[in-house]
Amino acid sequence: MAELFIYGIVLGSIISLGAIGLTLVYGIIRFANFAHGDFLTAGAYIALFMVTGVLSWIGIPDSNFGSLSFGWRMAIAFPFSMLAVGCVAIVLDRVLYRKLRRKASGAVIFAMSSLGAAFIIRMIIFILWGADSLFYRPGILRPALELPLGIKIRPDQILILLLVVFLITLLHFFLQNTKMGKAMRATADNMELALISGIDTERIIIWTWGIGGALAAAGGILYGIDVQLHPHMGWNFLIPLFAATILGSIGNMYGALIGGLTIGVAQQVSTAFLLPTYKPAVAFIIMILILLIRPQGIFGGRS
Amino acid sequence: MIILKTEDITAGYTEIDILHDVHIRVRSGEIVSVIGPNGAGKSTLLKTIFGILKPRNGNVTFRHEDITGLKPDRIVRKGISYVPQVDNVFPSLTIQENLEMGAFIRNDDYSQRLDEVYDLFPVLRERKKQKVGQLSGGQRQMVAMGRALMLDPQVLLLDEPSAGLAPVLVSMIFEKIKEINATGVAMIIVEQNARGALKMAHHGYVLAMGRNVLDDKGEALLANEEVARLYLGG
Numbered sequence: 001m002a003e004l005f006i007y008g009i010v011l012g013s014i015i016s017l018g019a020i021g022l023t024l025v026y027g028i029i030r031f032a033n034f035a036h037g038d039f040l041t042a043g044a045y046i047a048l049f050m051v052t053g054v055l056s057w058i059g060i061p062d063s064n065f066g067s068l069s070f071g072w073r074m075a076i077a078f079p080f081s082m083l084a085v086g087c088v089a090i091v092l093d094r095v096l097y098r099k100l101r102r103k104a105s106g107a108v109i110f111a112m113s114s115l116g117a118a119f120i121i122r123m124i125i126f127i128l129w130g131a132d133s134l135f136y137r138p139g140i141l142r143p144a145l146e147l148p149l150g151i152k153i154r155p156d157q158i159l160i161l162l163l164v165v166f167l168i169t170l171l172h173f174f175l176q177n178t179k180m181g182k183a184m185r186a187t188a189d190n191m192e193l194a195l196i197s198g199i200d201t202e203r204i205i206i207w208t209w210g211i212g213g214a215l216a217a218a219g220g221i222l223y224g225i226d227v228q229l230h231p232h233m234g235w236n237f238l239i240p241l242f243a244a245t246i247l248g249s250i251g252n253m254y255g256a257l258i259g260g261l262t263i264g265v266a267q268q269v270s271t272a273f274l275l276p277t278y279k280p281a282v283a284f285i286i287m288i289l290i291l292l293i294r295p296q297g298i299f300g301g302r303s
Numbered sequence: 304m305i306i307l308k309t310e311d312i313t314a315g316y317t318e319i320d321i322l323h324d325v326h327i328r329v330r331s332g333e334i335v336s337v338i339g340p341n342g343a344g345k346s347t348l349l350k351t352i353f354g355i356l357k358p359r360n361g362n363v364t365f366r367h368e369d370i371t372g373l374k375p376d377r378i379v380r381k382g383i384s385y386v387p388q389v390d391n392v393f394p395s396l397t398i399q400e401n402l403e404m405g406a407f408i409r410n411d412d413y414s415q416r417l418d419e420v421y422d423l424f425p426v427l428r429e430r431k432k433q434k435v436g437q438l439s440g441g442q443r444q445m446v447a448m449g450r451a452l453m454l455d456p457q458v459l460l461l462d463e464p465s466a467g468l469a470p471v472l473v474s475m476i477f478e479k480i481k482e483i484n485a486t487g488v489a490m491i492i493v494e495q496n497a498r499g500a501l502k503m504a505h506h507g508y509v510l511a512m513g514r515n516v517l518d519d520k521g522e523a524l525l526a527n528e529e530v531a532r533l534y535l536g537g
């Protein structure tokens with residue numbers, strides 16, 4: 001049980017990365033991006049392309065860091081993929097969503113367009129990499145560390161947790177202490193007043209998409225390291241992402257963090273009683289319950 | 304010198320025109336009050352001046368420059384600031400952060416300006432780390448005005464600064480408005496509290512159903528019997 005809890009925290013931290021991006025984008029442009037899960041997939045596969053392709057061709061050594069399952073190639077691929085998916089998100093906004101915003105399209109149009117974008121991303125991945133599960137490093141199972149209470153944890157998982165803490169701390173610092181971060185929070189509060197104050201809100205929107213895409217990529221890669229890569233991986237995350245976002249009050253970054261951890265733990269702990277295939281259902285049930293009982297989420301400010 | 308003027312402004316939110324040929328002039332350093340019944344189009348006029356609405360006809364001139372149809376983030380750079388009637392603060396940001404957002408387009412060191420704004424509203428200095436969403440209505444109005452003052456504007460547009468405030472706060476806000484004006488800032492003030500607004504105005508305009516009805520010196524409008532009967536509540 002303690003072990004499932006720890007695994008839940010690892011899974012939850014990955015969900016949090018996705019949920020924070022989803023919630024930031026929603027906070028600024030009030031739009032639920034159904035393509036967000038597929039940003040995770042894109043991030044994971046772009047890193048795969050770097051690790052097994054580009055970086056091996058240019059001769060970056062294939063050795064591992066200590067007892068981790070990856071080394072320099074991943075260390076380079078990770079930020080590169082974050083940057084790349086950040087750009088994908090921005091381009092998607094410029095060519096698609098911005099046009100819809102200009103026309104003041106309704107929520108259904110936005111939902112359908114983002115579903116369409118999600119399909120396109122997934123199909124590109126299917127075409128390029130096929131439908132099988134893939135690994136960054138096939139066939140090697142690193143020995144787990146034994147912690148008290150009989151908890152087994154892999155070094156990779158510890159690193160995943162540390163990386164998520166690092167990224168979220170970085171984001172927190174950015175939002176609280178930089179001019180652009182404060183302007184992002186201001187724009188989420190009141191876009192018209194931001195414009196009145198001279199803030200270039202289109203630039204804020206670009207930053208938001210970039211950060212959301214980059215965090216999603218990080219989540220996708222970390223999941224790929226922890227479990228495996230599959231073209232459906234991000235799509236399967238969509239319900240947990242939305243559950244985490246709604247649980248933590250949509251638009252609230254810190255809520256999305258708590259929500260992600262809660263959903264991750266609930267999903268993993270549920271496997272003590274249920275088949276693992278029911279994990280998505282667990283997230284879905286939590287989401288339905290919140291919507292019924294407390295639709296504004298636990299941090300319930302803005303509705 | 305006339306610092307800001309509108310000529311023959313016709314504007315609306317949909318196909319329906321709300322404003323019809325509205326003209327208004329502000330001389331430098333002057334307080335201009337715009338009064339009129341609810342729904343007359345007073346807020347719409349300020350939104351049109353500030354570029355939130357695009358006029359269908361007519362133009363807005365600021366210091367001899369045609370600024371008609373410019374977006375708000377351009378207009379604010381020219382030296383006009385605007386405090387909307389509602390939603391005029393960032394509630395989840397602190398007082399200090401609200402003021403910083405007012406100075407967003409400044410790249411110089413604006414700490415002196417920040418001090419001046421805090422001197423004008425000392426209560427804000429005491430609570431600068433507090434979230435604005437937790438403040439009372441009067442304090443929020445001070446934050447809203449403070450945010451707009453951070454750029455040291457030449458013209459300040461104030462939409463119903465006293466709305467919803469207790470009488471003692473209304474006179475406090477009006478005192479602050481006079482203080483701001485005394486530093487040379489010209490203003491257009493839209494008010495439901497027409498008597499109070501005309502008392503401090505150099506010039507007043509009466510709008511009704513989106514049209515100019517009358518304009519004159521502030522005290523002349525106050526003395527006008529018809530204005531008193533129709534717009535000042537007897």
Ligand SMILES: Nc1ncnc2c1ncn2[C@@H]1O[C@H](COP(=O)(O)OP(=O)(O)O)[C@@H](O)[C@H]1O
Pocket residue numbers: 316317321339340341342343344345346347348
């Ligand atoms: N956002 C809006 N969309 C459509 N019509 C509006 C909007 N805001 C105001 N109006 C209409 O414009 C008219 C003038 O409103 P407004 O300028 O707010 O009046 P005032 O500020 O003088 O009370 C009213 O009939 C109002 O219903």
Ligand SMILES: [Mg+2]
Pocket residue numbers: 345346347388462463
């Ligand atoms: Mg009004």
